[in-house]
Amino acid sequence: MSVGFPMRRGPFTPPPEYARLRAEAPVSQVTMPDGKPAWLLTRYEDVKAVLGDRRFSTEPGKPGYPFISPARASLLINEEPAPLIRLDPPEHTRHRRMLTREFTLAQVRKMRPAIQRTVDELLGRLEEKGPPADFAEEFALALPTTVIAGILGVPYEDREYFQERAQAKLDLTAAPEVPVRAGEEMRAYLDELITEKMRDPDAHDDLIGRLVTQQVQPGHLSREQALATIELLLMGGHETTANMIALGTLSLLLNPAQRDELVADPGLVPGAVEEMLRFHTIVHYNGPRVALEDVEVGGQLIRAGEGVLAMVTAANRDPEQFPDPDAFDIHREARHHLAFSFGVHQCLGQQLARAELEIVFSTLFQRLPALRLAVPERELNFNFDAFVYGIKSLPLTWTSRRPE
Numbered sequence: 001m002s003v004g005f006p007m008r009r010g011p012f013t014p015p016p017e018y019a020r021l022r023a024e025a026p027v028s029q030v031t032m033p034d035g036k037p038a039w040l041l042t043r044y045e046d047v048k049a050v051l052g053d054r055r056f057s058t059e060p061g062k063p064g065y066p067f068i069s070p071a072r073a074s075l076l077i078n079e080e081p082a083p084l085i086r087l088d089p090p091e092h093t094r095h096r097r098m099l100t101r102e103f104t105l106a107q108v109r110k111m112r113p114a115i116q117r118t119v120d121e122l123l124g125r126l127e128e129k130g131p132p133a134d135f136a137e138e139f140a141l142a143l144p145t146t147v148i149a150g151i152l153g154v155p156y157e158d159r160e161y162f163q164e165r166a167q168a169k170l171d172l173t174a175a176p177e178v179p180v181r182a183g184e185e186m187r188a189y190l191d192e193l194i195t196e197k198m199r200d201p202d203a204h205d206d207l208i209g210r211l212v213t214q215q216v217q218p219g220h221l222s223r224e225q226a227l228a229t230i231e232l233l234l235m236g237g238h239e240t241t242a243n244m245i246a247l248g249t250l251s252l253l254l255n256p257a258q259r260d261e262l263v264a265d266p267g268l269v270p271g272a273v274e275e276m277l278r279f280h281t282i283v284h285y286n287g288p289r290v291a292l293e294d295v296e297v298g299g300q301l302i303r304a305g306e307g308v309l310a311m312v313t314a315a316n317r318d319p320e321q322f323p324d325p326d327a328f329d330i331h332r333e334a335r336h337h338l339a340f341s342f343g344v345h346q347c348l349g350q351q352l353a354r355a356e357l358e359i360v361f362s363t364l365f366q367r368l369p370a371l372r373l374a375v376p377e378r379e380l381n382f383n384f385d386a387f388v389y390g391i392k393s394l395p396l397t398w399t400s401r402r403p404e
């Protein structure tokens, strides 16, 4: 029997159907909003197997690819050229290789002091302005936006323009033309930036400058494909990490004993960050794929051309892997979570995201120990309808240490 594709309804839990299906039929048929069938996977092992198997494609143009919503379908089908996240090998490999050395662990280590400075500056500004503040906007979004804009060489002053368009592209409920238009505007904006960089290539020691001089100008990469890559990095680099910072902060505010432990022992921070990534799994609808050949998954034959939803959100709450999975517990072993996906598309920016989160959560509560919600928890507004999950605003207050 086929059920409708389950959508999220609770702020900290995936759709309740996942747990039921995992127990009853871990590979089950669902009906997508466009009426087409797809296989929904809810067990960690099956999700990981599909994400790591090249017989499953991530290209939305392939017949059978499952679309989460009409807005998403319209965006993915019209995006030309497709960014590398939606290309299969060997094309994918060629494009990803142009970027890997920019985001290695060693490279990110060199960025840490600058990230720490930005965190300190932003917190300094919050303190100076005094409570209350919308922490989501003034800190959680500001930090990763500053970091990725700096890496790429995108002017931070233009943030409203690209943040708004990124959000429009990720809105699952928008009218179908909205994400398409937002994408076109984003690429037109970045195209102008490329023109500027090309005028004086040596003046720009940033990722866009390097991509232009080392890949576009010698003819390894078309200008259009470079735009697709830069747009992916700009979007992937701010919207995701911003939501993780806000939700991670909220989790610690709602679990003060764990927050106190973190403050007392900063050595716990890396493990706590992995738990935040697992628990919130913000790319909560990640996992649409389509089978290129007949493949058996979890005892079920999936035929070539059939859509599959390898749901990382479900995998990260599988009790076989994570005992008592709905509990937030910074002491658990969470490192094997799939919040950054798995296989060839595993997040390219994961070391950068980890560095930002680790620096935030080693600094925030040390600096503002009395940070707390400025509104009752029930008044918080979560972004259920976005491809990347998050919170719309996070009003926080604290006791000012400044003399009155």
Ligand code: HEM
Residues within 6 Å of the ligand: 058, 084, 085, 086, 096, 103, 148, 232, 233, 236, 237, 238, 240, 241, 244, 282, 283, 286, 287, 339, 340, 341, 342, 344, 345, 346, 347, 348, 349, 350, 352, 353
């Ligand atoms: C891919 C999550 C931060 C750049 C992905 C995927 C996920 C993800 C789930 C894989 C999608 C798939 O399987 O189809 C996250 C989360 C982040 C984060 C949870 C923050 C907490 C970043 C940052 C960057 C970035 C900071 C900036 C460099 C990318 C890119 C890809 C990607 C370029 C495509 C990789 C490929 O297709 O080969 N991310 N991401 N991400 N992410 Fe991230």
